[in-house]
Amino acid sequence: MATKGTPEERVKVLFVCLGNICRSPLAEGIFRARVEAAGLPWLEIDSAGTGAWHVGEKPDSRMRETARSHGISLESIRARKLSEEDLWTYDHIYAMDRSNLEDIRFLDASETFHDRVELFRKYDPNPDSLDVPDPYYGGRDGFETVFRIVDRTCASLLDSLQTRYGNELK
Numbered sequence: 167m168a169t170k171g172t173p174e175e176r177v178k179v180l181f182v183c184l185g186n187i188c189r190s191p192l193a194e195g196i197f198r199a200r201v202e203a204a205g206l207p208w209l210e211i212d213s214a215g216t217g218a219w220h221v222g223e224k225p226d227s228r229m230r231e232t233a234r235s236h237g238i239s240l241e242s243i244r245a246r247k248l249s250e251e252d253l254w255t256y257d258h259i260y261a262m263d264r265s266n267l268e269d270i271r272f273l274d275a276s277e278t279f280h281d282r283v284e285l286f287r288k289y290d291p292n293p294d295s296l297d298v299p300d301p302y303y304g305g306r307d308g309f310e311t312v313f314r315i316v317d318r319t320c321a322s323l324l325d326s327l328q329t330r331y332g333n334e335l336k
């Protein structure tokens with residue numbers, strides 16, 4: 167029998183934004199920290215961007231600094247572009263905003279993976295919008311706002327995944 171937490175049994179989640187240097191790497195870092203704290207080896211986590219401008223780069227320095235100030239390190243993350251293969255690989259793909267969702271759906275023209283792709287903020291317990299706002303062109307405040315949104319949404323998303331899979335995959 168396969169050991170729990172082996173690659174075949176893992177539930178794979180992917181966070182997707184535009185550049186993969188602000189919102190989705192933050193979600194990856196926060197979610198990973200929460201998953202590690204809870205001891206849940208059956209969850210595998212990654213992030214990607216729909217655009218290729220920043221491929222290979224570390225997350226934006228403002229995002230790294232904001233995350234660090236909350237005890238989250240994003241230092242090991244490097245930007246990559248979302249591929250069609252990701253649609254086959256990941257069980258759950260979370261789009262940071264509606265435009266990202268549209269771009270992901272465009273890659274899935276036959277709608278084969280329709281059910282795997284959803285808006286991240288669907289899980290926000292306190293939603294004032296469906297989108298995580300893009301902080302890239304704004305000031306420092308925007309990064310703090312994004313941190314708060316992504317942090318509380320990651321907590322509620324993890325609860326939801328634990329409810330769905332936690333009893334089978336401990």
Ligand code: 4NP
Nearest residue numbers: 183184185186187188189302
């Ligand atoms: P992200 O933010 O999608 O949260 O990573 C952005 C980063 C870079 C760009 C746009 C959004 N850009 O146009 O370079």
